[in-house]
Amino acid sequence: GAVVSQHPSRVICKSGTSVKIECRSLDFQATTMFWYRQFPKQSLMLMATSNEGSKATYEQGVEKDKFLINHASLTLSTLTVTSAHPEDSSFYICSVSQGLGQPQHFGDGTRLSIL
Amino acid sequence: QKEVEQDPGPLSVPEGAIVSLNCTYSNSAFQYFMWYRQYSRKGPELLMYTYSSGNKEDGRFTAQVDKSSKYISLFIRDSQPSDSATYLCAMRRGADGLTFGKGTHLIIQP
Numbered sequence: 001g002a003v004v005s006q007h008p009s010r011v012i013c014k015s016g017t018s019v020k021i022e023c024r025s026l027d028f029q030a031t032t033m034f035w036y037r038q039f040p041k042q043s044l045m046l047m048a049t050s051n052e053g054s055k056a057t058y059e060q061g062v063e064k065d066k067f068l069i070n071h072a073s074l075t076l077s078t079l080t081v082t083s084a085h086p087e088d089s090s091f092y093i094c095s096v097s098q099g100l101g102q103p104q105h106f107g108d109g110t111r112l113s114i115l
Numbered sequence: 116q117k118e119v120e121q122d123p124g125p126l127s128v129p130e131g132a133i134v135s136l137n138c139t140y141s142n143s144a145f146q147y148f149m150w151y152r153q154y155s156r157k158g159p160e161l162l163m164y165t166y167s168s169g170n171k172e173d174g175r176f177t178a179q180v181d182k183s184s185k186y187i188s189l190f191i192r193d194s195q196p197s198d199s200a201t202y203l204c205a206m207r208r209g210a211d212g213l214t215f216g217k218g219t220h221l222i223i224q225p
Contacts, residue, residue: 006158034212041123043203044159046212059212093158100210101166103149106158 003027004096006107014115015086021079021110023094029074030096034104035067038091050077050094084114118142121204121216129224134191138204138216141185145206145214148180150189153201153218162202163189194223 005024013019023033031052036044048069049057056069066088068080081088093109121138128134136150147166151159163178165171171178179188187206191198204216 004158032210036212043121043215043217044213046214049212091156095213097210101147103147103161103164104205104207104213105161106151108158109156111156 003105004094004107006094006110008110009108010111010113012113012115013084016083017114019081019084019112021081021092021094021112023077023079023096023107025075025096028096028098030077030098031074032097033071033077034095034097035069035077035079036093036095038093038109044093052077081112084112086114088112089114118214119204119206119216122219123217125220125222127222127224128194130194130196132194132223134189134194134198134221134223136189136191136202136204136219136221138187139185140187140206140214142206142208142214143182143185144208146209147207148178148187149205149207149213150176150178150187151203151205153203159203159205196223196225199223 007022033050035047038044047062050069050071052071058064071077091109095104095106097104119140150163153159168180168182175192177190199222201218201220203218205213
């Protein structure tokens with residue numbers, strides 16, 4: 001069965017809107033979750049590492065004020081794309097891992113389209 | 116040079132053939148190696164996970180890691196049309212997030 005639940009699966013909204021995406025770990029408590037982005041015909045690129053109870057760690061080139069991450073519990077991390085613009089249109093996907101040395105399991109992603 | 120190189124394909128083979136998918140990498144700090152399968156508009160599904168050089172087999176899938184050459188492979192035996200998908204190699208250092216290859220689009224012809 002699914003290990004990770006991601007919601008919503010699809011969002012279409014106007015430019016300037018803020019969009020919140022939820023990622024839930026269903027099978028275990030996850031102190032760390034990861035957020036990735038995938039543009040068409042490109043690979044998944046790590047955006048940030050979400051740490052429960054502390055600030056997220058962002059990859060180089062990812063604006064932390066644009067992509068707000070909140071990891072308030074051991075089973076839920078949220079990514080908010082603030083004031084989204086058409087160039088933010090992409091496939092956003094989260095993953096969870098049980099710990100060091102364990103594989104990452106992915107949700108089914110959120111397809112975001114900004115008009 | 117990208118950290119992980121993977122031929123995007125497409126790779127088209129007849130049903131029943133053995134499929135060979137490969138990735139090379141440049142960062143010797145990578146410790147864990149994975150293969151994921153991704154269908155269109157879906158999240159990646161973990162197929163194989165290894166952390167040492169050598170072979171690991173699971174059903175029709177065999178993962179091979181050669182750390183000295185910085186080269187990993189995935190073999191699929193008795194390929195089926197349902198195996199048609201994009202196959203992503205991924206690597207990890209410690210507890211870091213994953214670094215992915217670009218993915219190989221595989222087509223199994225009935």
